[in-house]
Each structure stands twice: as structure tokens, then as C-alpha cells.
Amino acid sequence: MAIGVFDSGVGGLTVHRRLVDRFPDADFVYLADQVNAPIGGRDGEAIVDLTRAGCERLFAAGCDLVVLACNTASAIALRRLQQTWLPGYRKTLGRPVNVLGIIVPTIEAATGLPWEHEAERRGDKVEKLDILAVFSTPATARSRVYEIEIDKRRQDVAVFVEPCPELARMIEAGAGAVELATTVEAHVKAVTTRIGRAPDRAILGCTHYEMVADMFRAALKPGTPLIHQPQATADALAAYLAKHPEYLAGDSGGRTFLTTGKPGAQHILVETFWGGPLSFEQA
Numbered sequence: 001m002a003i004g005v006f007d008s009g010v011g012g013l014t015v016h017r018r019l020v021d022r023f024p025d026a027d028f029v030y031l032a033d034q035v036n037a038p039i040g041g042r043d044g045e046a047i048v049d050l051t052r053a054g055c056e057r058l059f060a061a062g063c064d065l066v067v068l069a070c071n072t073a074s075a076i077a078l079r080r081l082q083q084t085w086l087p088g089y090r091k092t093l094g095r096p097v098n099v100l101g102i103i104v105p106t107i108e109a110a111t112g113l114p115w116e117h118e119a120e121r122r123g124d125k126v127e128k129l130d131i132l133a134v135f136s137t138p139a140t141a142r143s144r145v146y147e148i149e150i151d152k153r154r155q156d157v158a159v160f161v162e163p164c165p166e167l168a169r170m171i172e173a174g175a176g177a178v179e180l181a182t183t184v185e186a187h188v189k190a191v192t193t194r195i196g197r198a199p200d201r202a203i204l205g206c207t208h209y210e211m212v213a214d215m216f217r218a219a220l221k222p223g224t225p226l227i228h229q230p231q232a233t234a235d236a237l238a239a240y241l242a243k244h245p246e247y248l249a250g251d252s253g254g255r256t257f258l259t260t261g262k263p264g265a266q267h268i269l270v271e272t273f274w275g276g277p278l279s280f281e282q283a
């Protein structure tokens with residue numbers, strides 16, 4: 001058995017990298033749905049359908065657990081699939097399977113609180129607001145998941161989400177450094193203007209953006225902490241596997257990279273991030 005990792009494209013590799021480092025012996029199958037990428041500008045039903053199709057492919061490839069290494073799929077599709085599709089699909093497959101998202105661990109890391117914790121609203125005066133900027137796809141921004149879930153837990157954190165409609169597509173296409181940096185700078189400037197000052201912390205709330213994390217660091221106020229979604233996800237998966245021994249991660253260190261798009265090598269931005277060549281097979 002193996003762990004499946006799903007994203008619309010190469011962005012999920014930023015999470016995958018951490019998972020592979022954390023679980024070197026586990027077997028992994030990565031699926032990039034590149035024929036449909038980017039998904040962050042699509043409507044909700046399309047995102048649900050594409051996420052379900054990706055999970056089905058990964059379960060068919062022998063995975064028991066699928067990690068949605070995609071904020072858009074986690075924000076829009078995960079709950080729907082867990083409630084309306086997975087229970088029946090488990091019966092069809094005749095084995096335990098599950099799908100995990102990456103927003104819960106990210107919010108836990110951002111709030112410093114376990115997911116189960118919901119703050120009591122005591123109406124205390126908040127002395128100092130911690131301003132958190134979240135950069136995301138339009139669909140994740142529309143879901144308001146980061147604002148809603150952080151606000152439930154921490155009244156001293158104010159969340160400002162900045163949708164970046166073109167950035168995932170540009171990263172997917174291997175756009176040049178100048179073009180990427182200009183776009184990142186424009187979004188950092190836009191959210192800073194909206195807030196009225198620089199954010200105190202930031203979340204790169206689309207897994208593609210981690211590939212250009214240095215550009216975000218350069219555009220943000222020097223030293224602005226970035227909450228590291230790949231690390232938070234790896235920690236959450238370790239905790240989940242420890243609690244759920246029924247999901248087997250495999251032990252032969254298998255690495256399979258599948259794409260619904262063009263098989264073969266990925267562009268230089270991806271290889272630089274990954275630290276070596278990466279060849280994808282046809283899904």
C-alpha cells in the first residue's frame with residue numbers, strides 16, 4: 001500500500017518533498033492533474049469533480065490514504081467528499097481508505113492551537129492584533145476558510161486573504177523569474193495597502209507558491225515569518241498514521257510520479273525546487 005498525494009499540478013510537490021523526507025521508507029504515488037490545471041479559478045462543482053477523480057486514480061493505484069496537497073481542493077472539495085462520497089466508495093473498494101487535507105494542519109500551525117479548540121468569546125479587549133496575510137487562489141479566497149476558522153480560534157489574529165489569480169498558472173507554465181517576482185510584489189503590495197501596514201506573518205495558501213517562497217520573502221517586510229504548510233502537513237500525517245495503523249504507508253521507498261498531462265521531465269523551476277530531475281509517467 002502507498003500514500004497518494006494529489007494536486008492540480010506541480011505545486012503539491014512542495015508538500016510531497018517534506019513528506020518524502022519525513023517518511024523515507026514509505027511508498028508514495030504523486031498525481032498531478034496537469035491537464036486540468038490550474039483549478040483555482042474554477043467553480044466549486046468542477047473542483048469537487050476533479051478532486052474526486054484524482055482520489056479515485058490514486059486509490060486505484062494502490063493508495064489507502066490520499067493527501068490533498070492543494071489548498072483549493074482541501075477548501076472546496078474535502079468536506080463534501082468525506083461526507084457524501086467516501087463512505088460509499090469505501091464499501092465499493094472493500095478496504096479502509098481516507099482523504100486528508102492541508103488546511104487543518106496549516107490553521108493549527110498558524111493559531112498554535114489544536115483543531116478541536118474553539119475560543120470562548122469573552123469579549124475581552126484585544127490589546128494587539130496579529131495581522132496574518134494569506135496568499136491563495138481565487139477559489140480558496142472565496143471559501144473564506146482561513147478567515148472563518150482562524151477567527152473561531154483566535155480573536156487576536158486578523159486574517160487578510162489576497163487572491164492571486166494568475167500565479168499558480170504562471171508557476172505551472174514555468175514563467176521567468178522577473179515575471180514571477182513582479183506578480184508576487186504586486187500582490188504583497190496590494191494586501192499591504194489594504195491592511196494599511198505590513199502583515200506580521202503570512203501563509204502561502206496555495207502549494208504552488210512555496211516554489212517562489214524566496215520571492216515572497218523578498219517582497220514582504222524583512223523577517224516576516226511564513227507559516228510552513230509542508231512542514232505542518234508532514235507533522236499532521238505523522239500524527240495521523242500513529243493513530244491509524246489500519247492505513248499502511250508501505251515500506252519499500254517507492255516513488256511514482258503521475259500526470260494527466262504531458263509525461264516526462266518538468267521545467268527548471270520545478271527541478272531546482274526538487275533538487276534534481278523528476279520524470280512523470282502518464283496517469
Ligand code: DGL
Pocket residue numbers: 007008009011012037038039040041069070071072073137140168169205206207208
Ligand atoms: N496548488 C493548488 C493550491 O494549493 C492549486 C492551484 C491551482 O490549480 O489553481 O491551491
